[in-house]
Structures are given as structure tokens and as C-alpha cells.
Amino acid sequence: MRPFPLALAAAVVSFAPLAAQSPTAVGPIGRYDVVPELPGMGRAPDTAATARRRRALLLRIGHGAVLIPAAHERDLEKDYVQDNDFRQSNTFFYFTELETQDAWLLMTARGADSLETVLFLPPRNPGQERWTGLRLGPDGTAARLSGIATVLPTDSLDDRVLIARFRSGGPIYVPLNPNTRDDRRILDLMFGGGDARNLNALTDSMRAVKDADEIARLRTAVNISVAGHIAAMQAARPGMYEYELEAVLEDGFRRNGADRLGYPSIVGSGPNTTTLHYDVNRRRTRDGELVLIDAAAEWGQYTADVTRTFPVNGRFTPRQKAIYDLVLGAQQAAFDSVRPGMTMRQLEAIARRYMRDHSGTLCGDKTCDDREYFNHGLGHPIGMDVHDVGFGRPFQAGTVITIEPGIYLTAEGLGVRIEDDVLVTATGGEWLSAGAPRTTDAIERLMRGRGGR
Numbered sequence: 001m002r003p004f005p006l007a008l009a010a011a012v013v014s015f016a017p018l019a020a021q022s023p024t025a026v027g028p029i030g031r032y033d034v035v036p037e038l039p040g041m042g043r044a045p046d047t048a049a050t051a052r053r054r055r056a057l058l059l060r061i062g063h064g065a066v067l068i069p070a071a072h073e074r075d076l077e078k079d080y081v082q083d084n085d086f087r088q089s090n091t092f093f094y095f096t097e098l099e100t101q102d103a104w105l106l107m108t109a110r111g112a113d114s115l116e117t118v119l120f121l122p123p124r125n126p127g128q129e130r131w132t133g134l135r136l137g138p139d140g141t142a143a144r145l146s147g148i149a150t151v152l153p154t155d156s157l158d159d160r161v162l163i164a165r166f167r168s169g170g171p172i173y174v175p176l177n178p179n180t181r182d183d184r185r186i187l188d189l190m191f192g193g194g195d196a197r198n199l200n201a202l203t204d205s206m207r208a209v210k211d212a213d214e215i216a217r218l219r220t221a222v223n224i225s226v227a228g229h230i231a232a233m234q235a236a237r238p239g240m241y242e243y244e245l246e247a248v249l250e251d252g253f254r255r256n257g258a259d260r261l262g263y264p265s266i267v268g269s270g271p272n273t274t275t276l277h278y279d280v281n282r283r284r285t286r287d288g289e290l291v292l293i294d295a296a297a298e299w300g301q302y303t304a305d306v307t308r309t310f311p312v313n314g315r316f317t318p319r320q321k322a323i324y325d326l327v328l329g330a331q332q333a334a335f336d337s338v339r340p341g342m343t344m345r346q347l348e349a350i351a352r353r354y355m356r357d358h359s360g361t362l363c364g365d366k367t368c369d370d371r372e373y374f375n376h377g378l379g380h381p382i383g384m385d386v387h388d389v390g391f392g393r394p395f396q397a398g399t400v401i402t403i404e405p406g407i408y409l410t411a412e413g414l415g416v417r418i419e420d421d422v423l424v425t426a427t428g429g430e431w432l433s434a435g436a437p438r439t440t441d442a443i444e445r446l447m448r449g450r451g452g453r
Helices: 047-061 090-096 126-132 140-146 154-168 184-190 200-207 212-235 242-255 270-274 318-336 344-358 440-448
Strands: 063-069 104-110 115-121 150-153 172-174 196-198 266-269 290-295 297-299 306-311 400-403 406-409 414-417 420-424 429-431
Touching: 047 063, 047 090, 047 104, 047 115, 047 200, 063 090, 063 154, 063 184, 090 104, 090 200, 104 154, 115 140, 115 154, 140 150, 150 154, 154 172, 154 184, 172 184, 212 242, 212 290, 212 297, 212 306, 212 420, 212 440, 242 266, 242 290, 266 270, 270 290, 270 406, 270 414, 290 414, 306 414, 306 440, 318 344, 318 400, 318 406, 318 414, 318 420, 318 440, 344 400
Parallel strands: 063 172, 115 150, 172 196
Antiparallel strands: 063 104, 104 115, 266 290, 290 306, 400 420, 406 414, 420 429
């Protein structure tokens, strides 16, 4: 998704998906049992996973307190709300997996044997809930569903923060980001003269390596995304508008249980395949052109990131196939080098070297790895953000990344990008998005089976 500019690119892990289905299985890939008492998607949190994360954070801190706010509902009168009007903040979700609004999480550590977690929730308002939906309240139901034993009303938060700071004997950590910079409590803590610190470096270091629950969510998001890409390939016909393909693609996401889009879908045909951030999706396709789709679904707060390039008529020309195969070879060369300890910078050098060595005259006087033609980074981490935390870090088992080389020949209106999601394991890499055809033969074979329309 939206490849990063070059200036910004800088034991075996094997987990079963939450929804153990292939992209072609019957029924929604992302199905789950809704918990009626929970707000948002009603998806039950993995309370064991969140408890492990909270304990791991507090053990890193040793002595101190952590205060994390939940997100607020967006204002329908002021904001341009294109999808759900609420999405939980990543940090709050990471430690609770609750989609509840205006809540606070307070964690206190006074050594390894004294760890305390308190969830603060606003009181329920039945009249408001008729308009905005169910809310969790500070009661036993919230304690049972969250796995957090102590749940208190938000009007007791300030007193409890004072007590936590006094008892912990250490600093207080808060997340500093654009969503929290105007919060009165956060500002008071950061500029009130006490020892207050930014939590982000600690949480980012934890989130860079995905645990079993996170990888299961990512697998589901990827499988849903693959289903949408396959649907778009099967529906493609010369003369279709880009937005028609976008509709088929996103219908494939929604029918398979996507919570929302991971990012605005990019559906570019012909000359639009060479514009990296094109997402207007209004042009009419023409026979003989390529279509580049960079789009993915979010499921359980985690997003995939998949790109496929294919001929709208189902048949690559020799020129298109040659460029495509060069991009595919560069991607495979990078994948073959995935292992713990490697970095994205090293993988990019491998991909570019492959392009340089195999370009011939495909890109004219220059080799195809030239910045004029391959003008973005090779990939990035994915997770709760499509460009997730962990940039620049050496890979570890449990890191999840994209590998997305591309060649863009603007003079010809010919662009190819192939992007797949890859799990780093103890011994190498695992293609997560392999269900979407990658080779020219596999793409043409899929598109030949479209029912003769």
C-alpha cells in the first residue's frame, strides 16, 4: 500500500489462524461468534494474550505507572467519516482488545511481584446508546469480558493516578501521538513537573514482533484480502471502469467479514499503473492494458497489504510479461533471503541487484533498478497500521513485512508492482498471501476460468 518513498525506507514461529479457512472455503473467512455485551464488532478479546502483554510491559518498566487512553468517537458534524466513526487506538487495543470509547487503562508496577491493572469506563447512558450503540460500563460484565478484575468509573481516575504515582516510586508513562496531544490529563502529566515519559518506544518494541494472537488476526486479514483480489481478477473485462473493479474487490472483502478497508483502495489501469498513490479510480480500462490493484482488508484491528498487477483482458503481452517476470524475480530473490537478523535495507539491495543483473535492455539505456523506474522502498512492517512499527529493526521470528518491488515506465503507461505479506520464521520466510496468483501463468489460468463472459 502506498509504497514508502526511498528516503523513508530504511524457534520456528507457526501459528494457526483464528478462522481456519482457505480463501476458497465456504462461508465468510472472517466469521466469529459475536459477544452481544461488547461494543464495536463484538469480537471477544484474547484475555490471556492481553494479560501477557500487560505483564511484559510492566516487567520492562520495573517501577512506575502507565496510563493509556482509549480513542474517542469521531464527530460526524466536523470530520469526514468515510467508514466506521470509531476505531480504537492501537496502544489501548494492544493491551485490552476492547473497542470501547472514552476509557482509560492504568497499570502500575512496584517490582515483579506487585503488578496492578485498572480499567476505567464512563457510566452507561441508555438514552445515548439508542443513538450510538452499546457501551461497556464500570461493572462486573466489563471485568468478566475484559479479563481485568478491577473496573472503576472514570470519575475516580484522577485520584487513582495520584495514588499509583506515589506507590510505584517511578515515572509515569503515557503515549504521545497526534490523538493524545490535546488530552488534558496527558498534558497535565507531561508538563506538571513530575517524571513523565513517552510510552511509545516501549510499546513499539513489543509490537514489532507479533505474538500468536496477532499473527492469527493478520492471517485472517490476508486471506480476506486474497479473496477480494481473486474476485477482481475474475470480474475484469476491457471497458470496465476502475471503480467497478474496486466495487467487486471491496465486495469480496466485505462478504468475507472485513471490518473495514486497511487503506483506500488503489485501482489503476493503463497510465495510472505508474502513479504510486493513485486512488481516484475513475478511468475506463482499455483492451491490452494492465490493471494494478493495491488494496487490503482490516480484520480484528490488523490489516493486510497486497498488490497484484494483471491484464484486463486476461492475457499478458510479451512486453508486459517480460517486465512482470523481472519484478517477480526480484521479489523472489528478496524472499529467499528473509531470515532473522536481516533488514529491509539488505533485502532491498538484493532485489535491486537482481533487477540490475537481469534487466538487459528492458528499460532502455538504464537498468530497471534505476530510481527512475523503481522509485520506492522494497517493503515495510504491517500490523495494526499498514505501515506498522519496526522500521529499520533487524527481523526477528514473528516479524511480518511486505515485499513489494515495482517497475514504472511512465512513457509507456506501463507499471507493475507485486506485493505480498511475509511472516519471518526462525528458518526463513512464509508467504502469507500466496493464495492470490503471483505468476503470469497462474493469473492467466485464473482469468481464463471466468465463465466465458
